[in-house]
Amino acid sequence: MVNEVALHAVRKATRTIPIAMIGFIDDPVELGVIKSYSRPGGNVTGVFNVNAALSGKRLEILRDTLPGISRVAVLWDTFSERQVEEVKDAAQMLGIQIDLIEIKDGDDLPGAFKTAKARNAGAVLMNFSPVFWVHRDNIAAIAIEQQMPTITDMQFLTHRSCLLAYGSDPENNWARGDYFVDRLLKGADAATLPVEQLSRLSLAVNLKTAKALGITIPQSMLLRADEVIR
Numbered sequence: 001m002v003n004e005v006a007l008h009a010v011r012k013a014t015r016t017i018p019i020a021m022i023g024f025i026d027d028p029v030e031l032g033v034i035k036s037y038s039r040p041g042g043n044v045t046g047v048f049n050v051n052a053a054l055s056g057k058r059l060e061i062l063r064d065t066l067p068g069i070s071r072v073a074v075l076w077d078t079f080s081e082r083q084v085e086e087v088k089d090a091a092q093m094l095g096i097q098i099d100l101i102e103i104k105d106g107d108d109l110p111g112a113f114k115t116a117k118a119r120n121a122g123a124v125l126m127n128f129s130p131v132f133w134v135h136r137d138n139i140a141a142i143a144i145e146q147q148m149p150t151i152t153d154m155q156f157l158t159h160r161s162c163l164l165a166y167g168s169d170p171e172n173n174w175a176r177g178d179y180f181v182d183r184l185l186k187g188a189d190a191a192t193l194p195v196e197q198l199s200r201l202s203l204a205v206n207l208k209t210a211k212a213l214g215i216t217i218p219q220s221m222l223l224r225a226d227e228v229i230r
Contacts, residue, residue, distance in 0.1 A: 003130045004031065005079070005228060012043065018190040020180040021046030023173025023198060024133075027053075037195045045190040047176040049168035049198045051128040051153040055083045056090030058151050058166050061203065062123050063094050065221050066149060072096055073116030073124045077103045080127035087090070087125070098125075106135035113146040123149040136160075147213055156203040160230055163213065169200040169226075202226040 003024050010019055011033070021028065025048040026073045040120075055074075063069060074087050084100065091098045099119050101111045116124050124143065127131050132139060133154065142159035143150040153167035177183035178198060183193060204227040210217050222228055 003133065005130050007033065007044070015043055017043060018184040019044045019046075020184055020190075020197070021048055021176060022177030022180075023047050023049050023168060023170075024051070025049070026051075026128075027193060035118040035193055037197070039192055040195055041191050043190045045184070045195055046180040047173065047196045047198055050201075051167045051174060053083075053086070054153065054167060054201075055127055056086045056124070058125055058153070058164075059087060059090045059096065059098075060094060061164060061166055061221075062125060062149070062151055063096060065205075065217060066122060066215065068124040069216070070095075070097060071099060071119070071121050073099045073101055073112075073119065073121035074127065074128045075101050075103055075109075075112055075116075075124060075132075077129050077131050079131065080129040083127045087127070103129075103131060106131060106138065108141055109135060109138060111147055112143050117146050119150060119218055121148070123151065123163075126150065126152045128153045144209065144212065149213055149215060150207075155204045155227070158206040158209075158227070161206065161209050161212075163206055163209045163215070165202075165204040167201065168198045169202045171199060172200045205229065 027119040028048050033044050076084055099121055101115055103112055140157050140162045144161045149163045152162055155165040155170055158165045203225045205225045206229040
């Protein structure tokens, strides 16, 4: 299972067939999916990432990339609501004003970016959400159309013209997920197969987009980046 919505749906369907989480899941203990990391205790095991807990860090990266930025629009939905408080706390520490813009579904995205621009936001931060994943092909196009620097958790969106992405390494997600699928198919017990938290994070920067937006990326950020798209 690659997101919480799918995971909850499958758990409702079966509590006996083994289920492997593959990275794109928030903390499964907090979600009530497993009892503990070392002994999950049910039919769910696998890997989870920390993307949802990185919203504040993404705001910090925006500040470091765009020195002097004072206002950031934060797109969120029901799924990502719990991340809002983290962004608020980070914004207070960083001295950045945030403008929360709620998204009901993918159709709201164009209007949300227009609203962000109309309210003089210097950039857009997108919280981690399956809704944004589903509509990923539209996000980068809208961001570049509105000339709005955008940071997401989805690294591949930098290949589609978003300026920045910061989150767990997607290749590592799938590699570790494959390991758990293999173990379960060979008869391992999901109840006793320890769950892993992915810790390998990746920062991607798109210099083509930066040029199109008239932004100069600080050398310090380029040195920090794991991937620079030129």
